[in-house]
Structure formats: structure tokens, C-alpha cells
Amino acid sequence: MSDRVAIVGVGMSKFGELWEKSLREITLEAGMYAIFDADVQGKEIDAISIGNMSAGRFTGQEHLGALAVDMGGLGNIPAYSVEAACASGGAAVRQAYMSIKSGEHDVMLVLGCEKMSDVSQSEAMDTISVASDMDWEGMFGATFPALYAFIARRHMMEYGTTDEQMGKVAVKNHYNAQFNPWAQFQRALPLKVVMNSGMLADPIRVLHSSPITDGAAGLVMCSEERAKEFTDNPVFVDASTQATASLALHDRKDICTMDSVVLSSRRALERANLSIEDIDVFELHDSFTISEIVLTEDVGLAKKGEGGKLVDEGITELKGEFPVNTSGGLKARGHPIGATGVAQIVELALQLRGDAEKRQVEGAEKAMAVNIGGTGATSIVHILGR
Amino acid sequence: MAEKGVAQVWRRFDSIYNLIGTHCSNCGTYYFPPRLVCPKCRRKGKLEEYKYKGLGKIHTFSIVRQAPENFKRQVPYVVAQVQLDEGPRLTAQIVNIDPEDVKIGMRVRVCFRKITEYGEGGIIVYGYKFEPTMIVTGHE
Amino acid sequence: MVGIIGYGVYIPRYRIKTEEIACVWGEDGEAMAHGLRVFEKSLPGPDEDVVTISTEAARNAVKYAELDPKRIGAVYVGSESHPYAVKPTGTIVSEAIGCSTDMTCADFEFACKAGTAAVQACMGLVSSKMIDVGLAIGADTAQGRPGDALEYSAAAGGVAILIGKENPVATIETTTSFTTDTPDFWRREGEDFPSHGARFTGEPAYFRHVEEGAKALMKKTDTTIDDYDYFVFHQPNGKFPMAMGKTLGVPMEKLEDSLVVKDIGNTYSASAMMGLARILDIADPGSKIFMVSYGSGAGSDAFSIVVEDEIEAHRGEVPTVDDYIKRKTYVNYSIYAKYRRKIKALG
CATH class of the missing domain: 3.40.47.10 (Thiolase/Chalcone synthase)
Structure with missing residues (x-):
């Protein structure tokens, strides 16, 4: 059994519309970068954990565990493919964390991937919807943006959250993405452009929404004892927690609060023996800008209803007191569904190592990632530390 | 094997045609969609079928402007969470109203509409949507 | 009954x-x-x-x-x-x-x-x-x-x-029908829209069948126009039922309440029935209704109906x-x- 689990290598494919590359190529690319970064030999890796939501629908390929081992030339090691909708990446990280912590595995390659551009826009939309309750939400015409619009409209009515505040989240995340060489949109986005963008599902605008993205991310994780072999600058997983809420949004008493996030983030802080003020940098799942606002409240950065104000005050900006989504977030880094949870950890590991270059949060010691699936039916929280 | 999706939707006709959900006679909670296990009572729960009256109010809503293939002809359409008078909330389209007139808290009643079609040659799925309550001559 | x-x-x-x-x-x-x-x-x-x-x-x-x-x-x-x-x-x-x-x-x-x-x-x-x-x-x-x-x-x-x-x-006292083979309007399998015989849909089709249907019913019940309070004819448009009423000698005030066609058009299989429904919405108990539907191809169904107190x-x-x-x-x-x-x- 390992006391602590370390992250000793990180890697990413470029995020974006990768027309020339297939699912297996981008997945291999992210894995190879992580392996090179850790300077680990292939024979030392004893298992793979891979997160993916819907390769079967997006590309026609399932059984990604075996695919990853095979493509990587990693012989006969076991591979675990995990799925938790948009939290599949986080679930893959947590799978590796539990495997290493239990002593079952020592050194693991963690992957997250999604290739979304090989289907039409409407097929992609249909596939994204399967993260909701298909029988009772999706079938009745509630698209994924519509479900987040349900949340946004209530949040606006109950707490006075504004279109402008939702827009500012997009502006902030685009600003950050300018300094992230892997991000899909490495350009600033003026607030006026966001506020004039068309409605996707009122009150959610096109530019409040994360894009359709191809991409993969990888990590090498290992026990604390082994970490020294690979690096003298390891990052540790201080806590990994997970919680569930109802699959359908309509079954929640308060749709503006994700109980799964409240519970998993609170438990993670307890495990890490930290309070929210101790966290220096955050990656919070902003599939839509309203979800970043809700998540800042649910992790305790703001009181319920004051997530919008937090944005107004600049607290979550790169130079703010609690920077959120320094990578650009799902909005601007891109959201290849299964890769997102892993990419969040890549970003935070870089921040803690001091390798985040122009988007570096100076002296970051503790970091938190919240990766949610569906409309918050699954929440996976990781706290990283040095 | 059945034609794609046919049996899958057919086995739910009761609920999607007639708003048949469940009621737990142990704790008194009403559920829609129907549940197989009462989350409050679990093994002590006693679930029985319950036909909802079909009246409620809009809890939240959105106007969908980018829709999946099967819904394109209806764009823009309103989809909402409707709070039924008996308690539970469900997700359904709101029809017979201009999207800009929909408001949170508005009274609605169930109606029967085409939900989707499985392509041009496939089956047509019918079921519940909601509409504003109507003025009936001679009714208070 | x-x-x-x-x-x-x-x-x-x-x-x-x-x-x-x-x-x-x-x-x-x-x-x-x-x-x-x-x-x-x-x-x-x-x-x-x-x-x-x-x-x-x-x-x-x-x-x-x-x-x-x-x-x-x-x-x-x-x-x-x-x-x-x-x-x-x-x-x-x-x-x-x-x-x-x-x-x-x-x-x-x-x-x-x-x-x-x-x-x-x-x-x-x-x-x-x-x-x-x-x-x-x-x-x-x-x-x-x-x-x-x-x-x-x-x-x-x-x-x-x-x-x-x-x-x-409302009690339906009796019904009669008049049926012939008259191809005034049709739609073949797989066709999106129907075809019709233009002016052929008038005299030999609608007017002949509705008139014969009406006469057959009056003959069977031994009644005249004066015995009825309301008349309902199939309404392919507003013009046809009015012309029919004129031919049969129906006063306009006994026909006009059924003419929903001016506001909603011809609802085809629902057309005459919609006119009947409008009369049932407003008629006093004891009122007598005379209805003749028409279907291309062709035929008519005539009904004699009495509104009851129960309504x-x-x-x-x-x-x-x-x-x-x-x-x-x-x-x-x-x-x-x-x-x-x-x-x-x-x-």
C-alpha cells in the first residue's frame, strides 16, 4: 500500500478540430508525451487507465483499454476503460489513484480521450445528450445546452445572475487560453462579442458553451516510493473523491446546487486537511459558463447565488485571489469529453511544478479540480499538492 | 431483434401516453417518471401505479434553437421542467404558446403530441407535452 | 334510443x-x-x-x-x-x-x-x-x-x-346514406397531394349526393325543412353548403350557425361533424338538427338528431x-x- 500517489509525467495532444488525426493517434500522442515527460520506460508501466465517454458513437470503436495498450506497444499489461460521461477523465485518474493506493499497481499510465469531429454536428449533439437521462429528458427534446439553460434561468431568477456575468466567464477563460499552447482557442474574446452571440438554448448563448473538440491527455502516476526514480519535482494527489446526484436534473430539489459537487469537494478538503482558502488554483468544469458560476459556489469559493459577483470582482481571474481555469477551461482549451478530466490534472500539475509559463500562478502549492458528468450527476474532485 | 428503438419506447407507452407514474404508499411520495425502488424507503417502500392529473406549473424552461435532427422542424421550441401538482417534476415541451410568452410559474396542462419520429420510414413516437390552460366557455 | x-x-x-x-x-x-x-x-x-x-x-x-x-x-x-x-x-x-x-x-x-x-x-x-x-x-x-x-x-x-x-x-333518430361511384377527388398510394375533377366536384358530386341524401332522409322520416331548427352540411368551402341550402329551401338563419368553414377551412372528415358540434354547443334542448355529410368518391350520410335536456x-x-x-x-x-x-x- 502506498501512502501517497504521485504524478510524475504529463502530456497532451493539441486540442481542437484535428482533421488529420484519428482517435488512436491523438491518444497515443498524449500518452507518449506523458511517458517522455516522466522519463519512464515502457516496461515499468504496469497498467493503463483510460477515460472516454462515447468512442463507440463518435468513431465506432470501443474497447479502448486494449487499443491503448496495443498502440503504445506496452505488451500484455491490464487496461481499465472507465466511463462517467463528461467526468470519464476524472474517473480514469481516480481509478489509477485507487489502484496505486491499494498496492495493486505501482506505475500507471492514465489517459483520457475523445474524437468528436468525425460525426456531423447533429450526431455530436445527440451523443453529448446521452450524458443526461435519455428516456426522460433527451427523448423529450431537452438538449444538453437546454438542461444547463434550466439551471441558468433559475439562477438568474433566484439570485439575479446576469447574461453579462455568464459572458465574463467566457472572456476570462479565453484570456487564459491565449497562454496555453494546447488550447483550442488561443485568442481573446471581447465581452461584446459573447453578449451578441446567438442563442443556443435561451438564456445560454453559443459563446457560453464549450466547443466540440478532439483531444487527449495523459499522466504517469505512481506510488510515492517510485516517484523519486522519475523526478525530483513530483506532484501529489492529496485527495480524490467522488459523489453522485440524480441522473435527471428534474429530480433535484434545487437545480442550482449540485449536491454531488458540494459533497465531494467538502470531503476532499477534509481528507487533505485543507480549507477552500488554502487552494491556490482551480480547474472547475465549465462546459457552460453557468456551470463555472455554480461550481464556484458549490466548492465554497462563493456563497450560494454569489458566483456571478465573484466573476465581477475578478477574484477568479489569472491574477485574482483564486484563479479558476488558468488553462482556458472547457470553454477555451476545448472539451474533448473523456479527455477533460485528465487535462484538468495536467494543467494543475504544471501549475504546481511551476511549468505553466505565461499563465503560471506564482507560488501555487495546492490545487483543486472538479470534473462533472452530465448535469452534475457525477462529480469527481481531486486536490493536488506539492 | 426488433427494429431499432421500437420495443424500447413501446414498453413505456403507459407513462408517456397517460402520465402513469408511481406512488409509495409507505412514505406517500409521488414519483414521475415511475420508479422501481422508492429512494426514501428502499426495501420498505410499496410502489403502486398512479395516473397523474396532468396539471402543474413551469419551474424553469429554455427555448431550443439548435436541435437534434428529429426536432429540427420544431425549432425554435420550448422545453421545460414542469412541477406537477402532486409534487414531482418532469421534463417536457411546452406547446400552443409563443416562446417569448412562456414564464416561470405559468399554469400548464398535459396534452398529446408527436414527440419524435424514427426517420421517415420508422415509427412515430407520441406522448406528453404541456400547454397553457385553456379558456372554456361556461367554466369558472 | x-x-x-x-x-x-x-x-x-x-x-x-x-x-x-x-x-x-x-x-x-x-x-x-x-x-x-x-x-x-x-x-x-x-x-x-x-x-x-x-x-x-x-x-x-x-x-x-x-x-x-x-x-x-x-x-x-x-x-x-x-x-x-x-x-x-x-x-x-x-x-x-x-x-x-x-x-x-x-x-x-x-x-x-x-x-x-x-x-x-x-x-x-x-x-x-x-x-x-x-x-x-x-x-x-x-x-x-x-x-x-x-x-x-x-x-x-x-x-x-x-x-x-x-x-x-342528443338522440339520433335515424340515418340514411346515398352512395355512387363518382371519381371527383382522389389520392393514389404514395402521392403527397390529392387530385380532383375541378368543376366536376360540384354538380355531379357534392350537390347531387348531398341533395339526394337530404331528400332520402326527409322521405324516410316524413319531415320537411320546417321540422328542423338547424341544418348542417359538409363544408368543403362556405359557398357550397350555402348553395345547397338555397336549393333545398333552408332559411339562412337555420344554416349559418354551423358554418365554421369560414374561420377554420375544410377539416375534411371532421367537417360536417364540426358544424354539428358547434350546434350542440349552443342548441336548446328539444332542438332538431338535420345533418348531411359528404365524401368524395362518392357518398353522403344524413342524420336526424334531437337535442335532449341532458345536454x-x-x-x-x-x-x-x-x-x-x-x-x-x-x-x-x-x-x-x-x-x-x-x-x-x-x-
Whole structure:
């Protein structure tokens, strides 16, 4: 059994519309970068954990565990493919964390991937919807943006959250993405452009929404004892927690609060023996800008209803007191569904190592990632530390 | 094997045609969609079928402007969470109203509409949507 | 005696004005509207068809009658626009209104008189005691070829009538039919729009059949125009039933209350039944109604109906024809084309 689990290598494919590359190529690319970064030999890796939501629908390929081992030339090691909708990446990280912590595995390659551009826009939309309750939400015409619009409209009515505040989240995340060489949109986005963008599902605008993205991310994780072999600058997983809420949004008493996030983030802080003020940098799942606002409240950065104000005050900006989504977030880094949870950890590991270059949060010691699936039916929280 | 999706939707006709959900006679909670296990009572729960009256109010809503293939002809359409008078909330389209007139808290009643079609040659799925309550001559 | 124990109607919310259609084809809209005596017509929303319209009308009928739907022994839906070529409309309607499985069901087609044919079938089953209550529905989402004269009138709506013996709100004294082989209007399998014989649909078709039907009924019942308070004729447009009334010597005040066609167009299988429903909405107990439907191809069904005291106990529970006529919103021709699947690229 390992006391602590370390992250000793990180890697990413470029995020974006990768027309020339297939699912297996981008997945291999992210894995190879992580392996090179850790300077680990292939024979030392004893298992793979891979997160993916819907390769079967997006590309026609399932059984990604075996695919990853095979493509990587990693012989006969076991591979675990995990799925938790948009939290599949986080679930893959947590799978590796539990495997290493239990002593079952020592050194693991963690992957997250999604290739979304090989289907039409409407097929992609249909596939994204399967993260909701298909029988009772999706079938009745509630698209994924519509479900987040349900949340946004209530949040606006109950707490006075504004279109402008939702827009500012997009502006902030685009600003950050300018300094992230892997991000899909490495350009600033003026607030006026966001506020004039068309409605996707009122009150959610096109530019409040994360894009359709191809991409993969990888990590090498290992026990604390082994970490020294690979690096003298390891990052540790201080806590990994997970919680569930109802699959359908309509079954929640308060749709503006994700109980799964409240519970998993609170438990993670307890495990890490930290309070929210101790966290220096955050990656919070902003599939839509309203979800970043809700998540800042649910992790305790703001009181319920004051997530919008937090944005107004600049607290979550790169130079703010609690920077959120320094990578650009799902909005601007891109959201290849299964890769997102892993990419969040890549970003935070870089921040803690001091390798985040122009988007570096100076002296970051503790970091938190919240990766949610569906409309918050699954929440996976990781706290990283040095 | 059945034609794609046919049996899958057919086995739910009761609920999607007639708003048949469940009621737990142990704790008194009403559920829609129907549940197989009462989350409050679990093994002590006693679930029985319950036909909802079909009246409620809009809890939240959105106007969908980018829709999946099967819904394109209806764009823009309103989809909402409707709070039924008996308690539970469900997700359904709101029809017979201009999207800009929909408001949170508005009274609605169930109606029967085409939900989707499985392509041009496939089956047509019918079921519940909601509409504003109507003025009936001679009714208070 | 067999009678109507409940009825319900449904008219979609959407309307298009005759002028709006005329404008697309370079016709004089005002002249067209006054010539046809159709000023606007109803059309179904993108998620409405004969199944949904029938169900809404049938739910209203069941509520109006305060009837346990499990007592219904037969469901017949008459329409020329059933959504499936093969697969009954009636089974969907039956389940959606909560019927039992112990009943018979079929779809009828006889152009615009399929609904009244269903009424006659139910009367027979009830009279012979094969069933307790029968549900007869006439519903359509009729289409005219773009630019064709029919496009000004082909509309959508439905009427459901519950036929039974217990406490009817109106008694059906008798019915007669007149049937010939007259190809005035037809649609071949797989065709999107119907074809018709233009002026041939008038004299040898509508007028001959409605007139013969009316005369047969009066002869059978030994009655005259003066014995009836209200007249209802099939309404392909406003002009035809008015001309028919004139020929038969029906005073305008006995006919005009049934002429819903000017506000909603020709609802085909529901057309005459919609006129009847409007009369049942307003007629005093004791009133006598004379109705003749017409279906191309061709035939007519004539009915002699008496309104009973029972009717007053049922009013005010479900929307009337006028309630539905008043609930409306106008669409332009482009939206009409989108909803009516005239835009083929949308599939």
C-alpha cells in the first residue's frame, strides 16, 4: 500500500478540430508525451487507465483499454476503460489513484480521450445528450445546452445572475487560453462579442458553451516510493473523491446546487486537511459558463447565488485571489469529453511544478479540480499538492 | 431483434401516453417518471401505479434553437421542467404558446403530441407535452 | 334510443389567411376569400397529426360524457390523412385515452365522410347490443397541392363522438346514406397531394349526393325543412353548403350557425361533424338538427338528431368549437410550408 500517489509525467495532444488525426493517434500522442515527460520506460508501466465517454458513437470503436495498450506497444499489461460521461477523465485518474493506493499497481499510465469531429454536428449533439437521462429528458427534446439553460434561468431568477456575468466567464477563460499552447482557442474574446452571440438554448448563448473538440491527455502516476526514480519535482494527489446526484436534473430539489459537487469537494478538503482558502488554483468544469458560476459556489469559493459577483470582482481571474481555469477551461482549451478530466490534472500539475509559463500562478502549492458528468450527476474532485 | 428503438419506447407507452407514474404508499411520495425502488424507503417502500392529473406549473424552461435532427422542424421550441401538482417534476415541451410568452410559474396542462419520429420510414413516437390552460366557455 | 352521450373537438392553434396564400400565387386574396367564403384556415403544428388531433378530441369527449373509457367497446377513426399507411390510428388513440383491451378498433377512409361512416358503424354496434359505447372520430390534416384551389381550404381539426344509449345529450333518430361511384377527388398510394375533377366536384358530386341524401332522409322520416331548427352540411368551402341550402329551401338563419368553414377551412372528415358540434354547443334542448355529410368518391350520410335536456348538465367542462376557433395565432406561408412538410429538404 502506498501512502501517497504521485504524478510524475504529463502530456497532451493539441486540442481542437484535428482533421488529420484519428482517435488512436491523438491518444497515443498524449500518452507518449506523458511517458517522455516522466522519463519512464515502457516496461515499468504496469497498467493503463483510460477515460472516454462515447468512442463507440463518435468513431465506432470501443474497447479502448486494449487499443491503448496495443498502440503504445506496452505488451500484455491490464487496461481499465472507465466511463462517467463528461467526468470519464476524472474517473480514469481516480481509478489509477485507487489502484496505486491499494498496492495493486505501482506505475500507471492514465489517459483520457475523445474524437468528436468525425460525426456531423447533429450526431455530436445527440451523443453529448446521452450524458443526461435519455428516456426522460433527451427523448423529450431537452438538449444538453437546454438542461444547463434550466439551471441558468433559475439562477438568474433566484439570485439575479446576469447574461453579462455568464459572458465574463467566457472572456476570462479565453484570456487564459491565449497562454496555453494546447488550447483550442488561443485568442481573446471581447465581452461584446459573447453578449451578441446567438442563442443556443435561451438564456445560454453559443459563446457560453464549450466547443466540440478532439483531444487527449495523459499522466504517469505512481506510488510515492517510485516517484523519486522519475523526478525530483513530483506532484501529489492529496485527495480524490467522488459523489453522485440524480441522473435527471428534474429530480433535484434545487437545480442550482449540485449536491454531488458540494459533497465531494467538502470531503476532499477534509481528507487533505485543507480549507477552500488554502487552494491556490482551480480547474472547475465549465462546459457552460453557468456551470463555472455554480461550481464556484458549490466548492465554497462563493456563497450560494454569489458566483456571478465573484466573476465581477475578478477574484477568479489569472491574477485574482483564486484563479479558476488558468488553462482556458472547457470553454477555451476545448472539451474533448473523456479527455477533460485528465487535462484538468495536467494543467494543475504544471501549475504546481511551476511549468505553466505565461499563465503560471506564482507560488501555487495546492490545487483543486472538479470534473462533472452530465448535469452534475457525477462529480469527481481531486486536490493536488506539492 | 426488433427494429431499432421500437420495443424500447413501446414498453413505456403507459407513462408517456397517460402520465402513469408511481406512488409509495409507505412514505406517500409521488414519483414521475415511475420508479422501481422508492429512494426514501428502499426495501420498505410499496410502489403502486398512479395516473397523474396532468396539471402543474413551469419551474424553469429554455427555448431550443439548435436541435437534434428529429426536432429540427420544431425549432425554435420550448422545453421545460414542469412541477406537477402532486409534487414531482418532469421534463417536457411546452406547446400552443409563443416562446417569448412562456414564464416561470405559468399554469400548464398535459396534452398529446408527436414527440419524435424514427426517420421517415420508422415509427412515430407520441406522448406528453404541456400547454397553457385553456379558456372554456361556461367554466369558472 | 341510440344517441350522442358525449362529444369533443380539437382545432390546432395555427391559422393562415386566405390572403396570405393568394399573395404567394398572385391571386386576389380578398376576392378569393369572399368567393370561397373561407377567410382563414387551421393548420397543424409540426408535432400534430391525425393521431394527436383525434386523441385531444377524444379526451374532451370522454371528459364531457364523464365516461369511464373502459366502457368503450369500439374505436373507429375516419380520416384521409392517417399518419401511417399501414398501422391503425385507432389503437394509439385508444391507449392514449385509457381504453381497455377488450374492444374492437379500425381506421376508416371515405374522403370527407369517413367520420360520419364511423358514427353509423357505432350506431349499429350499440343498437345491436354488441357494444355498450362506441367512439367515432373524424379527423384530418388535409393537404392541397401548392397553388391548387384546394390549398385555400384544406385544413386540420377533429371531432370525437361517443355513441351510446344511456342518457344521451342528443338522440339520433335515424340515418340514411346515398352512395355512387363518382371519381371527383382522389389520392393514389404514395402521392403527397390529392387530385380532383375541378368543376366536376360540384354538380355531379357534392350537390347531387348531398341533395339526394337530404331528400332520402326527409322521405324516410316524413319531415320537411320546417321540422328542423338547424341544418348542417359538409363544408368543403362556405359557398357550397350555402348553395345547397338555397336549393333545398333552408332559411339562412337555420344554416349559418354551423358554418365554421369560414374561420377554420375544410377539416375534411371532421367537417360536417364540426358544424354539428358547434350546434350542440349552443342548441336548446328539444332542438332538431338535420345533418348531411359528404365524401368524395362518392357518398353522403344524413342524420336526424334531437337535442335532449341532458345536454345542459355537461356544458362548460371542455372547450367548445368557438373556444378553439378563438384560440389562434397566424403564420405566414413560409412557416406554413415548413410545418406542412412542403419543404422537402427538411425530410
